[in-house]
Amino acid sequence: MEVSIRRGQESDMPVLRDILNYYILKTVVTFEMVELSLENRMTWFTQFSETGRYQLFVAEENRQVIGYAASLRFHQRPAYAPSVMTSIYLHPDHTGKGVGEKVYTELIENLKAADDVHRAYGLVVLPNLGSEKLHEKLGFQAVGLLNEGGYKFGEYHDVRMYEHRLDK
Numbered sequence: 001m002e003v004s005i006r007r008g009q010e011s012d013m014p015v016l017r018d019i020l021n022y023y024i025l026k027t028v029v030t031f032e033m034v035e036l037s038l039e040n041r042m043t044w045f046t047q048f049s050e051t052g053r054y055q056l057f058v059a060e061e062n063r064q065v066i067g068y069a070a071s072l073r074f075h076q077r078p079a080y081a082p083s084v085m086t087s088i089y090l091h092p093d094h095t096g097k098g099v100g101e102k103v104y105t106e107l108i109e110n111l112k113a114a115d116d117v118h119r120a121y122g123l124v125v126l127p128n129l130g131s132e133k134l135h136e137k138l139g140f141q142a143v144g145l146l147n148e149g150g151y152k153f154g155e156y157h158d159v160r161m162y163e164h165r166l167d168k
């Protein structure tokens with residue numbers, strides 16, 4: 001089945017909430033700990049635009065949204081503003097089939113074209129072979145390790161920081 005990529009829209013929020021809630025409750029790939037509400041995702045959606053720092057793309061198969069890639073605020077201190085943090089989550093039935101590469105590439109290409117974005121950072125909780133491979137394949141470089149940087153489900157977890165220079 002053909003996968004297409006488009007901009008995310010408000011009506012996608014219930015599906016994106018469900019995808020992320022699966023990973024929040026069952027895995028350590030995200031350090032979110034508490035299930036997200038639809039209201040939370042509606043507020044989250046308001047940050048996105050088509051040309052700015054914060055952009056959202058979704059992958060669709062058969063008119064069903066099966067995942068997303070987004071750029072988000074990296075840090076609240078203002079000098080970090082030209083750096084964004086990336087986020088990518090696919091429905092668990094749709095991993096390992098090239099969808100992540102497709103939707104993440106679209107995001108990165110749009111960030112390269114955005115005037116006010118200088119760096120993109122991906123934080124990957126280890127191990128996550130699919131995510132590690134995807135970041136490396138798309139031109140991110142590993143720039144640091146947060147040793148036991150997070151604590152979830154009763155254990156500490158290492159986090160690798162990946163940087164994409166966006167050809168800038």
Ligand SMILES: CC(C)(COP(=O)(O)OP(=O)(O)OC[C@H]1O[C@@H](n2cnc3c(N)ncnc32)[C@H](O)[C@@H]1OP(=O)(O)O)[C@@H](O)C(=O)NCCC(=O)NCCS
Pocket residue numbers: 023029030088089090091094095096097098099100101102123124125128129130131133134137
């Ligand atoms: C991480 C994720 C976005 C990757 O997307 P994907 O569609 O599964 O990955 P792709 O099929 O595009 O594969 C990209 C590359 O990674 C490799 N890869 C994918 N899954 C892999 C795995 N489990 N183990 C080893 N390599 C893997 C692929 O072989 C491919 O490399 P290749 O082209 O050289 O063969 C997706 O698996 C996902 O949403 N996982 C759960 C949520 C998550 O971990 N999000 C990221 C948090 S940092």
